[in-house]
Amino acid sequence: MSKTILTVDDSRTMRDMLRLALSDAGFRVVQADDGVHGLEVLAGETPDVIVTDINMPRLDGFGFIEGVRGDDRHRAVPILVLTTESDAAKKERARRAGATGWIIKPFDPAKLVAAIRRVAA
């Protein structure tokens, strides 16, 4: 049975690219538009890995990760954040919030999949 990845990003373009890269690699993809939507989706899904952007309206990546870690059902789900190269501070912040790892934007589909495989059981 293929793994389920939840991607959370407010950019339609990014969501499309994530979906393309992940489904090509054989993953089942579930998507959300921002942090609030992500938490709503999590009410009904148990993804194997979550990939989330940081800058989003309503609830940003940090808030979302904290929300996920605060939920008993999902606190052990690996979360990867999408971040730009120069954002060392953001990476640190995401990790403090509970992120498992990160993926650099713009992402290389192969690296994305490798990062997912690295954190997914």
Add this chain to the structure above:
Amino acid sequence: MTDEHATQGRRKTDPQRARELISFRIGAQKFCVDIMSVREIRGWTPATALPQSPAFVRGVVNLRGAVLPIVDLSARLGFSPTEPSARHVIIVAQIGDQSVGLLVDAVSDILSVTDNLLQPTPDVASDMAKTFVKGVIAIDSRMISLIALDHVLPGAEREAA
């Protein structure tokens, strides 16, 4: 055995190249138009009059859901206006982006005419006719005038919206 390329090459420069024309009659005179401009031939149906339009625009008819203006070609060429009846014919022609119906007396044949048979319009023709006639063709000792459709519709500037 014709070589496709050779034929096409010849077509470009060959005065022997043939065009297909539809010939029709208005009064006692014969005319023709390039068949490439003709969409279809229909019988006459009464047209809905258009207010404040030139006398040669007889009105509009329904062509399968589109509104088609009918131009009395006889009047347009400077001859007497037509009294249309069920015996008259409408040639539906494509002029640029628009379809127009040309009211004529009858449609005759399809002619295959090579360019070298086309002679310049004789000087005696009226100014009106000169605007529309591209040239004349002699066939079976009859003179058939080739019509250019570009200016058939009323000439008001139609600016792009």
Add this chain to the structure above:
Amino acid sequence: MDAMAEIRQTFFLECEEQLAELETGLLAIDDGDRDPETVNAVFRAVHSIKGGAGAFALDDLVSFAHVFETALDHLRAGRLEATPDLLKTMLRAADALADLVRAARDETGVDAVRLATLAAELRAVDPAAAGEGAADQDESFAFRPVPMDESMFDGFDADAAPPEREFSIRFRPHRDLYAKANETALLLRELGGLGEIAVACDASELPLLPDLDPEAAYLTWIISLRTGAGESAIRDAFEFVEGDCDLEIAQAGADRAGDEEGLAPGDVDIAALIGKMQASVEAELARVVDTQVPRAASADAERPDQSRSDHPKPDHAKPEQAGASIRVDLDRVDRLINLVGELVINQAMLAQQVQEAGLSRASGVATGLGELEQLTREIQDSVMAIRAQPVKSVFQRMPRLVREVAALTGKSVRLVTEGEHTEVDKTVIERIADPLTHMIRNAIDHGLESPERRRAAGKPEEGVVRLLALHRSGRIVIEVSDDGAGIDRARVKALAAGKGLIAADAPLTDEEIDNLIFLPGFSTASTVSDISGRGVGMDVVRRSIQALGGRISIQSRPGQGSTFVLSLPLTLAVLDGMVVTAGGQTLVVPLTAIVETLQPKIADVHGFGGGARVIAIREEFTPLIDVGRELGYRAAAADAVGGVAILVESEGGARFALLVDAILGQRQVVIKSLEANYQHVPGIAAATILGDGRVALILDVDAVVASSRTEAQGHDLLLATAG
């Protein structure tokens, strides 16, 4: 189309949305909006564009967006104050960003000088300011090329396999490592992928069960790894958990971990070579990143944690995410609309034939038809609603236009828009953009006075251009007004006379003079200014509006300003109409214009001199317009008593009575364009096809009213109450 090409399309579409958000947000901030969410949204818009652009390798766009994003980051972090000057710069940057996006989309060029200047301005606002900090922001994006040391290749033997080395790794996770959902097992698995691995576990720190904290970390792992990969590959595997563990990597043998210089001479290790280069690059990067981290870290400390305080703000204007939507091919919608239109025609034809067949109204067929008509209407409404869009998409382009024209003319202008959510058929939206653009340009170029003149006239220096849209009696009304000097009637009249458009001494009312600007060949610019365009006059604007089935009029007050009023049909496809005969012809009168119908009695009809007639309707004298004669179907006046008077309300609210021969019925008709195959006909809005298959013309009520008034020899008909 392949998937990436489709996503690229999506990207550019999304960019347009982001650009709109960007502009709206910046304008709001300029207006005094200090809501942190507004500036966050603005930041995100540019961030989003940058992100996508990076994925498609649009380097120019990426680097400009990056500079812009950095400046916006300072703004949202409170390190920059939102002064009017800053906002001006940012608005110009937004315009430049938009140009870059479109150039990337259309694969055309951009003005590199302009961009460089703007980028420099944006960098200059950086609070840590000029010099090394600013320069590095750009570099952080591009890798600095690392100079290759030739000595690296000495003794290089291409065929040698990288020698394997033995590493001893000591790995002790901290509690946080697990809290972030990292797993030792997965790490070990990844290490195992690098070579031969043997793992031992040191559980000496593990307490007895009662003292065991299930979330704490007590285990230490000793791993020996035999691999041809270098140390950096090993460190890579631990990339995510760095900081949440104790990690020691030692190469078994004399060398200490991290010391790459200890290669035996002649011992060429490609992996080590690459590792060395990678390390140098990373060192370069680290140097750059380090200069930024202290700033960012301190900024984080100062700024209160905005993202945490989320209760969705009630006035947060981003409800677009609510409600599912799908994207549909426009062709399919158009086809659907055409089909529904044909359905309406066919249903009408069927109804006619049933009626002619003399079937009773109560018969099953007739009732069935009635239901069919009902259903058809509902389908039609639903289908038309698909094409309806808010005018916002057109109005959105105007602020930028106003900025540009204001800058070009040296005038100070503020644009006020109202009614952006008014919905209009998509075709109307597309075709109204150019006319609106032209009118707004005109308003600024010709309507508004220069700041000096305005001051002298006691007006505020900043001129106002108002753009508004609303629904009114079944039509869309769009107004473009300015508070400028109004139409210079003397000049207009003189110009028109000079061009031979009117007689020099023609007696014209103010309204008639104003309308001279719609005449072809009229232009008030003494030099054709670049802005209002060559040869694009108000006559073209008017014809564009007419081609949409609409009309345009102007109201002007000297010293106070002018207002253009556009009236457009709500949908381009269908119309509820009253079928009438006039002058022997069948016409359709739009129901939305009709107030009531009545049969004139001889006592109510009065002559007014010059052939004009009025009809008394409930004590008010209303001008009577003979439609058959007005349209030229008939020369002689119709007998009012034998006909029917249709009371209509024209645009200005004034009432007129249209005299027709008879009313045939009321019907919904599908609008067919006359302009498609022919041209605009005065007095006629469009055509339709009736149940009998014949074409009937749809009356343009306002145009007929207007032409009847001019015919009444310039007299304004008096509307007086009886008494």
